[in-house]
Amino acid sequence: MMIFVPITTQLKTTNNYIDKMKNHFESRHALGPEEVKEMNTSQLRNKFLIEDLFKEDSVRMTLSHYDRYIAGGVMPVTKSLTISNPENLKAGYFLERRELGIINVAGKGTVIADGIAYELEYKEALYIGQGTKEIVFSSIDSKQPAKFYLNSAPAHRSFPTRKVSRTDAEVVELGSASSSNHRIINKLIVNSILPTCQLQMGMTELKSGSVWNTMPAHVHDRRMEVYFYFEVPEDQSVCHFMGEPEETRHIWIQNEQAVISPNWSIHSGAGTTNYTFIWGMAGENLDYGDMDHCAITELR
Numbered sequence: 001m002m003i004f005v006p007i008t009t010q011l012k013t014t015n016n017y018i019d020k021m022k023n024h025f026e027s028r029h030a031l032g033p034e035e036v037k038e039m040n041t042s043q044l045r046n047k048f049l050i051e052d053l054f055k056e057d058s059v060r061m062t063l064s065h066y067d068r069y070i071a072g073g074v075m076p077v078t079k080s081l082t083i084s085n086p087e088n089l090k091a092g093y094f095l096e097r098r099e100l101g102i103i104n105v106a107g108k109g110t111v112i113a114d115g116i117a118y119e120l121e122y123k124e125a126l127y128i129g130q131g132t133k134e135i136v137f138s139s140i141d142s143k144q145p146a147k148f149y150l151n152s153a154p155a156h157r158s159f160p161t162r163k164v165s166r167t168d169a170e171v172v173e174l175g176s177a178s179s180s181n182h183r184i185i186n187k188l189i190v191n192s193i194l195p196t197c198q199l200q201m202g203m204t205e206l207k208s209g210s211v212w213n214t215m216p217a218h219v220h221d222r223r224m225e226v227y228f229y230f231e232v233p234e235d236q237s238v239c240h241f242m243g244e245p246e247e248t249r250h251i252w253i254q255n256e257q258a259v260i261s262p263n264w265s266i267h268s269g270a271g272t273t274n275y276t277f278i279w280g281m282a283g284e285n286l287d288y289g290d291m292d293h294c295a296i297t298e299l300r
């Protein structure tokens with residue numbers, strides 16, 4: 001017989017805190033499909049939605065126990081910010097056993113990795129290899145601050161740090177206007193562009209008039225994934241679908257929010273307008289195309 005632990009009890013045992021520098025760290029346990037089936041709207045949102053990624057002059061991180069993947073945000077406004085080293089990792093420094101992907105989703109900014117400065121324009125990416133000790137973030141103009149969206153996964157070796165600009169991306173056009181899913185996939189931190197241990201990141205831009213991402217939907221038991229939605233106008237939303245293909249649930253998402261997708265779950269969304277999102281994933285392989293597609297008519 002399955003014993004279902006109430007969500008309130010689970011939350012008390014998680015490792016959530018704000019440190020002296022006002023950096024926020026939150027840890028989320030991994031749940032299986034049987035537990036998720038029983039959840040109501042707020043339980044689903046508490047476990048899978050990451051609502052506040054960017055706060056002025058702070059570093060915010062959420063660690064998911066699906067593959068110990070971290071999604072976070074750094075928003076330097078009045079000062080430079082150093083990446084925090086959450087106690088939860090029990091590491092000498094943040095990237096002692098991890099690799100990091102960064103995509104800037106606002107004003108121009110700079111990331112200094114062990115003394116080397118990389119300027120990141122809107123939608124430009126930076127991969128930082130395991131073993132990098134000091135990472136400093138700043139905005140060029142405090143009136144238009146940078147917002148650095150971060151994804152990090154455990155790493156077993158060091159690969160070179162490298163900036164990936166828009167023109168370096170592997171670009172794939174998918175879908176069509178007639179099925180409302182015409183979109184451009186920009187593969188940024190993937191193994192056709194640069195070597196990584198397990199991290200993959202990219203950005204999908206929906207064309208005007210198209211609203212569906214990742215439809216037909218898929219799962220990939222070998223990898224978990226996190227979607228970060230942005231360029232969602234203030235009065236609009238994206239309805240994100242998760243769950244097993246035959247038992248789906250939805251989470252309404254606002255601009256600059258992220259959602260954790262377990263390896264067993266579909267991850268697809270329909271917006272009330274077009275929008276952009278960043279996908280990031282880690283797990284067993286680096287094969288972007290390793291997806292088990294679900295027939296649209298079989299979704300439940």
Ligand SMILES: O=C(O)C(=O)C[C@H](O)C(=O)CO
Pocket residue numbers: 174183185204213214215220225267279281288291
């Ligand atoms: O619109 C899409 O399709 C995607 O962006 C799919 C993601 O890249 C993905 O889920 C990769 O596994």
Ligand SMILES: [Zn+2]
Pocket residue numbers: 218219220225267
């Ligand atoms: Zn996927």
